[in-house]
Amino acid sequence: MVKFDRFTLDNGLTVLVHEDPTTPMAVVNTLYDVGARDENPSQTGFAHLFEHLMFGGSLHIPSYDEPLQRVGGENNAFTSNDITNYYVTLPAVNLETAFWLESDRMLSLAFSDKSLEVQRNVVCEEFKQRYLNQPYGDVMLKLRPLAYTMHPYSWPTIGKELAHIEEARMEDVKAFFKKHYSPVNAIMVVGGAVKTADVERLAKKWFGDIPSGEKYNRNLPMEPIQLEPRRLVHYADVPVNAIYIALHVPAKNDQGYYEADLIGDLLSRGNSSRLYKSLIKDRKLFTDINASLTGSSDPGLMIIDGRPSEGVTIEEAEAAIWEVLKQLSEEPVPETELDKVKNKIESTMVFAEMSLLDKAMNLAYFEVLGDAEALNKETERYLKVSSEDIQRRAQSIFRKENSSTLLYLSNS
Amino acid sequence: MINRTIAPEFKQIEEISLIQASPRLLDNGIKLFIVDAGEQELVRIEFIFRNVNWDVLRPLQAYATNALLIEGTSKRSSFQISDSIDSYGAFVQPEYSFDYSSFTLYTLSKHLNAVLPIIKDILTDAVFPPEELDTLIRNQKQKLLVSLEKNDVVTRRVFNHSLFGDTIYGHLVVAEDYDSIDREQLLEYYKRAYQPNNCTIIASGKVDNHTVSKINSFFGSEWSANDDFVVNSFQFSETLGSTLYTEKPDSLQSAIRLGQISVSRTHPDFPGLQFLNTVLGGYFGSRLMANIREDKGYTYGIGSAQVSLLNAGYFLIASEVGADVCSSTMAEIEKEINLLRTELIPHDELELVRNYMLGSFLGSLENAFSHAEKFKSIFLSGLDYDYYTRYIQVIKEISSEDLLSLANKYWHFDRFNKVITGKK
Numbered sequence: 001m002v003k004f005d006r007f008t009l010d011n012g013l014t015v016l017v018h019e020d021p022t023t024p025m026a027v028v029n030t031l032y033d034v035g036a037r038d039e040n041p042s043q044t045g046f047a048h049l050f051e052h053l054m055f056g057g058s059l060h061i062p063s064y065d066e067p068l069q070r071v072g073g074e075n076n077a078f079t080s081n082d083i084t085n086y087y088v089t090l091p092a093v094n095l096e097t098a099f100w101l102e103s104d105r106m107l108s109l110a111f112s113d114k115s116l117e118v119q120r121n122v123v124c125e126e127f128k129q130r131y132l133n134q135p136y137g138d139v140m141l142k143l144r145p146l147a148y149t150m151h152p153y154s155w156p157t158i159g160k161e162l163a164h165i166e167e168a169r170m171e172d173v174k175a176f177f178k179k180h181y182s183p184v185n186a187i188m189v190v191g192g193a194v195k196t197a198d199v200e201r202l203a204k205k206w207f208g209d210i211p212s213g214e215k216y217n218r219n220l221p222m223e224p225i226q227l228e229p230r231r232l233v234h235y236a237d238v239p240v241n242a243i244y245i246a247l248h249v250p251a252k253n254d255q256g257y258y259e260a261d262l263i264g265d266l267l268s269r270g271n272s273s274r275l276y277k278s279l280i281k282d283r284k285l286f287t288d289i290n291a292s293l294t295g296s297s298d299p300g301l302m303i304i305d306g307r308p309s310e311g312v313t314i315e316e317a318e319a320a321i322w323e324v325l326k327q328l329s330e331e332p333v334p335e336t337e338l339d340k341v342k343n344k345i346e347s348t349m350v351f352a353e354m355s356l357l358d359k360a361m362n363l364a365y366f367e368v369l370g371d372a373e374a375l376n377k378e379t380e381r382y383l384k385v386s387s388e389d390i391q392r393r394a395q396s397i398f399r400k401e402n403s404s405t406l407l408y409l410s411n412s
Numbered sequence: 413m414i415n416r417t418i419a420p421e422f423k424q425i426e427e428i429s430l431i432q433a434s435p436r437l438l439d440n441g442i443k444l445f446i447v448d449a450g451e452q453e454l455v456r457i458e459f460i461f462r463n464v465n466w467d468v469l470r471p472l473q474a475y476a477t478n479a480l481l482i483e484g485t486s487k488r489s490s491f492q493i494s495d496s497i498d499s500y501g502a503f504v505q506p507e508y509s510f511d512y513s514s515f516t517l518y519t520l521s522k523h524l525n526a527v528l529p530i531i532k533d534i535l536t537d538a539v540f541p542p543e544e545l546d547t548l549i550r551n552q553k554q555k556l557l558v559s560l561e562k563n564d565v566v567t568r569r570v571f572n573h574s575l576f577g578d579t580i581y582g583h584l585v586v587a588e589d590y591d592s593i594d595r596e597q598l599l600e601y602y603k604r605a606y607q608p609n610n611c612t613i614i615a616s617g618k619v620d621n622h623t624v625s626k627i628n629s630f631f632g633s634e635w636s637a638n639d640d641f642v643v644n645s646f647q648f649s650e651t652l653g654s655t656l657y658t659e660k661p662d663s664l665q666s667a668i669r670l671g672q673i674s675v676s677r678t679h680p681d682f683p684g685l686q687f688l689n690t691v692l693g694g695y696f697g698s699r700l701m702a703n704i705r706e707d708k709g710y711t712y713g714i715g716s717a718q719v720s721l722l723n724a725g726y727f728l729i730a731s732e733v734g735a736d737v738c739s740s741t742m743a744e745i746e747k748e749i750n751l752l753r754t755e756l757i758p759h760d761e762l763e764l765v766r767n768y769m770l771g772s773f774l775g776s777l778e779n780a781f782s783h784a785e786k787f788k789s790i791f792l793s794g795l796d797y798d799y800y801t802r803y804i805q806v807i808k809e810i811s812s813e814d815l816l817s818l819a820n821k822y823w824h825f826d827r828f829n830k831v832i833t834g835k836k
Contacts, residue, residue: 025775060416065697070764071422072771091771096420104416121709128664129712129732135561205414239557271494287551309550343501347520350452354779
């Protein structure tokens with residue numbers, strides 16, 4: 001149970017406070033309701049590039065990191081397809097420094113040309129390091145556009161191609177800031193050794209006079225229901241063949257998401273899970289296999305990825321995956337097996353409460369989805385899933401016409 | 413209107429309180445350390461065994477023994493073990509590192525009684541089924557093939573080998589090493605290493621008297637002990653400054669790693685070196701990051717580390733940089749090292765790093781597990797809590813003059829081994 005207080009400033013900034021007196025630290029987590037899905041298809045990777053620019057100095061403060069480190073703080077940020085999230089941890093006695101820094105960059109960036117030039121290079125190197133210069137690194141660059149034909153989840157947060165980042169201009173940066181970086185489009189969570197009254201005073205002092213900005217109304221193209229199986233065969237200089245199967249699943253806010261997540265756990269969480277036991281241990285057809293969910297705000301994907309053992313044909317390997325998937329649609333999952341994955345969820349939730357930063361990030365994310373209180377109802381949403389729900393959900397997910405398959409094959 | 417150009421007042425961290433692990437002895441003499449803290453009803457129990465009897469002809473003996481612990485006992489099959497542990501929502505994690513092999517249990521307190529018998533079975537009666545060994549070998553050989561396509565992995569391997577040769581720290585694992593593992597080796601190693609005379613237990617989380625007596629009843633008896641082992645011991649000579657280049661013509665980036673043998677945590681200079689390392693490459697605002705990422709945009713990230721092992725310490729700088737700027741990056745690194753050897757660190761930067769390190773230390777004490785980690789670092793180096801008292805004192809008091817002399821004493825760019833994979 002993660003308790004919190006909530007208040008909203010006159011300019012529309014929502015602030016949540018989670019008091020946790022067991023630590024001498026404080027966390028300030030600021031979420032902006034913008035992600036890669038909000039990008040222009042011809043300027044992808046922009047939300048993430050912009051995240052880098054948020055550290056390049058603000059209106060009154062030339063450097064973000066330096067003053068924070070000087071008071072014993074650390075910070076970082078991440079961009080997903082849905083949100084951009086910035087977080088600071090620092091000794092609670094120096095909490096005000098985080099308010100000073102975070103509010104100034106919400107007020108306005110410095111928009112330095114040097115920062116834009118350098119961060120374009122840094123992000124291009126990140127693109128190379130994580131996506132282009134790694135075996136199988138570009139899988140999501142190929143799989144996403146196969147699975148999504150209309151919805152902007154068709155590109156990863158890093159962007160479609162290096163050129164989009166190289167071409168980013170200062171006027172785009174300014175327009176993006178104006179559109180997305182304002183109190184009405186942000187959620188702040190303050191946690192740790194703090195008191196709600198103090199947080200409220202500091203929030204008013206530092207954020208109160210920032211113009212509220214315009215609420216960004218998202219109007220994204222819906223992904224049409226997939227009617228036919230899709231398939232892409234790609235050859236590359238990799239030592240081993242790999243298979244990726246992407247299947248459409250419900251959005252995070254939908255109860256169906258929790259069913260799909262449990263199905264993912266039945267398939268590949270732990271050594272007793274179905275894909276692992278059947279395909280790696282018993283039949284020895286794979287050396288590695290996983291099922292994971294993108295867990296996104298709009299309808300997402302379950303991705304099965306596996307590497308067949310030496311000598312196993314790709315057809316045999318693919319058919320074997322479908323056999324395991326189909327079993328979930330054809331036979332009800334035994335109660336004991338369902339209880340097993342639920343118990344795992346339950347303990348994961350308890351362990352997650354040990355991390356202040358995780359709690360703050362989760363509160364912010366559930367708040368942007370609609371209500372932070374939903375964080376405390378997650379366990380319940382998992383526990384109420386029945387064996388029939390699982391079978392019904394499996395039947396809707398594990399259909400060939402719901403799948404996009406990428407065969408990533410070795411040149412050698 | 414507030415004046416946003418003026419930073420709020422701030423305080424330096426004065427109070428840092430560690431929850432000290434309290435020692436117990438099990439009936440058979442195993443040392444148990446307890447960090448009892450936190451609100452959540454959960455516990456982590458870590459069984460730690462020193463790596464012993466290194467034999468270069470059986471380089472994966474200790475690794476494979478650790479990896480296969482959970483793959484079968486005389487009473488339980490691999491599936492039965494994982495299925496029952498999963499059913500209680502518990503997690504187990506076998507972990508193999510250069511100096512230690514460990515086995516860790518995470519569980520909700522309410523399931524402890526049910527899970528401990530399985531753990532006891534794993535630690536005292538593992539049988540290493542041949543079929544499971546075959547699966548491990550098949551999977552790991554394929555993983556190795558993929559890893560060897562990664563420039564950063566190749567670089568790390570070559571670098572470690574250049575420093576540590578054919579010891580457990582430096583051995584270059586090849587596919588044939590997997591083929592040389594046989595079941596007899598594993599049984600032999602298990603008997604030698606996984607036994608009370610080579611075991612330390614650290615329990616953290618909600619560790620009440622009931623938990624302690626449970627641990628004692630399961631692991632304090634009926635576990636045969638022996639002295640038939642030799643703890644790994646190595647000596648290393650200074651690096652000579654060799655350059656090791658593996659060309660990968662199609663690379664977009666080159667992975668680089670450079671450094672030298674240094675001192676370990678037990679040496680009085682270690683905390684000062686950690687400070688010096690932080691200035692150079694140990695935090696986001698470090699000189700390497702400021703110059704090579706934030707000024708020049710050559711890389712997504714660059715960092716340095718002062719690493720402590722049981723038989724050695726070493727210092728390293730690592731990055732992945734655009735293939736076209738690899739040489740320029742090396743030149744900038746040399747410049748930064750020499751700058752620290754010739755010029756005093758300005759007062760402002762010194763104070764910033766001091767505060768950053770104190771804040772970061774405070775932040776690393778988040779929960780019972782983190783306090784247990786703090787204990788582990790000192791205990792496994794043969795140190796006690798005085799180390800942290802001294803560490804904090806050094807961070808609070810070290811001067812630019814001290815750091816200049818440490819840089820001159822320990823850092824010699826021409827003696828760094830330099831490893832590059834990709835393009836020069």
